[in-house]
Amino acid sequence: MKDVLDFTHESRQARVVFRPGAATSATGGEAAALGLRRLLVLCGSRGTATARAVADSLGPACVGLHDGARMHVPVEVADRAVEVARAAGADGLVAVGGGSSIGLGKAVALRTGLPLIAVPSTYSGSEMTSVWGLTEHGAKRTGRDPVVLPRSVVYDPELTLSLPVPLSVTSGVNAIAHAVEALYAPDGSPLTALMAEEGIRAMAAALPAVADAPDSLEARGRALYGAWLCGSCLGATTMGLHHKLCHVLGGTFGLPHAETHTVVLPYALAYNAPAVPDAVAAVARALDTHDAPRALRSLAERLGAPRTLAELGLGEADLPVAAAQTAGQAYANPRAITTEGALTVLRAAYEGTEPEFPET
Numbered sequence: 507m508k509d510v511l512d513f514t515h516e517s518r519q520a521r522v523v524f525r526p527g528a529a530t531s532a533t534g535g536e537a538a539a540l541g542l543r544r545l546l547v548l549c550g551s552r553g554t555a556t557a558r559a560v561a562d563s564l565g566p567a568c569v570g571l572h573d574g575a576r577m578h579v580p581v582e583v584a585d586r587a588v589e590v591a592r593a594a595g596a597d598g599l600v601a602v603g604g605g606s607s608i609g610l611g612k613a614v615a616l617r618t619g620l621p622l623i624a625v626p627s628t629y630s631g632s633e634m635t636s637v638w639g640l641t642e643h644g645a646k647r648t649g650r651d652p653v654v655l656p657r658s659v660v661y662d663p664e665l666t667l668s669l670p671v672p673l674s675v676t677s678g679v680n681a682i683a684h685a686v687e688a689l690y691a692p693d694g695s696p697l698t699a700l701m702a703e704e705g706i707r708a709m710a711a712a713l714p715a716v717a718d719a720p721d722s723l724e725a726r727g728r729a730l731y732g733a734w735l736c737g738s739c740l741g742a743t744t745m746g747l748h749h750k751l752c753h754v755l756g757g758t759f760g761l762p763h764a765e766t767h768t769v770v771l772p773y774a775l776a777y778n779a780p781a782v783p784d785a786v787a788a789v790a791r792a793l794d795t796h797d798a799p800r801a802l803r804s805l806a807e808r809l810g811a812p813r814t815l816a817e818l819g820l821g822e823a824d825l826p827v828a829a830a831q832t833a834g835q836a837y838a839n840p841r842a843i844t845t846e847g848a849l850t851v852l853r854a855a856y857e858g859t860e861p862e863f864p865e866t
């Protein structure tokens with residue numbers, strides 16, 4: 507964490523509405539406040555029923571529903587959605603769903619400049635960031651552009667009631683990962699540190715409650731509250747080793763997004779721990795433990811999440827390739843990343859051993 511007398515903090519413009527039922531009761535009002543009258547609703551093929559309800563709530567201000575969102579936004583999927591938005595004469599976009607739907611909304615916003623409203627249904631945090639991603643020829647490109655940052659985010663815990671427990675758990679740990687890396691990001695600030703610690707605390711407390719009672723609106727609300735804070739951290743800071751490893755594992759080896767974050771996080775934190783004792787102490791406070799990496803691993807394990815990269819389909823021969831790719835790219839991280847260092851983290855995550863604090 508940065509010294510409190512030495513930081514830069516940039517406030518983003520996103521407006522947030524957080525309320526049960528808000529997806530259908532508040533989205534229209536948010537659009538009207540932005541002066542939008544011709545909205546295209548975007549979703550994935552499995553989220554059509556929810557998106558249809560949001561579209562209906564917009565009445566005549568909805569000019570169409572497009573259900574083409576796919577994980578990691580293939581470029582042809584973005585092209586098609588841009589055509590649909592132009593053909594419909596849309597003056598704004600409403601993305602309903604997880605990071606994939608919001609990612610499609612961002613891709614269309616990037617090309618067209620249309621304002622985006624996000625109605626998230628997972629804990630991915632994409633709605634709070636100006637980061638876009640597009641996948642072409644098997645490679646994912648990402649970038650930051652203020653035009654893709656949703657102008658308004660409508661958080662409705664009722665939307666997350668249908669999120670299956672395994673996906674809730676991994677999506678929740680995906681959110682925690684944003685907050686963990688914000689605690690040692692080079693552009694962190696006292697405000698992001700507060701959001702990060704509270705976000706981890708809220709999410710780590712909510713996930714067991716969600717697993718016990720998936721229909722509990724209170725538990726779902728607390729998890730979504732944690733997701734908002736963790737997503738805000740992601741939007742405000744630059745991510746390090748953990749996110750880079752997951753990007754390589756997802757982009758090059760096709761591993762599933764939230765599950766990969768869940769398996770890798772304890773090991774990435776253990777690797778960075780010697781360089782960032784204050785950040786590790788903040789994570790430990792939030793988890794009410796003395797050993798943050800092990801507590802993260804045991805949280806995921808208790809809730810039945812995957813524990814090894816092998817389970818997620820990575821081959822042992824892929825480890826050196828992934829390590830070389832991770833070490834070969836420049837990015838912010840509190841400890842230098844050698845190929846050997848990355849391989850240590852990957853091998854431990856591949857085998858699912860107890861996370862160890864390595865020698866500095």
Ligand code: NAD
Pocket residue numbers: 550552553576577578579603604605606607609627628629630631632633635636637638639665666667668669670673677740763764
């Ligand atoms: P996702 O959006 O692909 O959703 C995963 C699955 O859950 C899908 O099958 C979806 O239909 C289903 N689902 C979503 N909400 C549901 C609900 N409430 N009930 C039942 N099923 C539901 O996955 P994700 O983890 O939310 O997002 C992952 C994608 O988002 C990746 O492409 C990742 O790179 C991207 N992402 C981007 C950012 C960013 O800042 N740009 C941040 C986080 C994630």
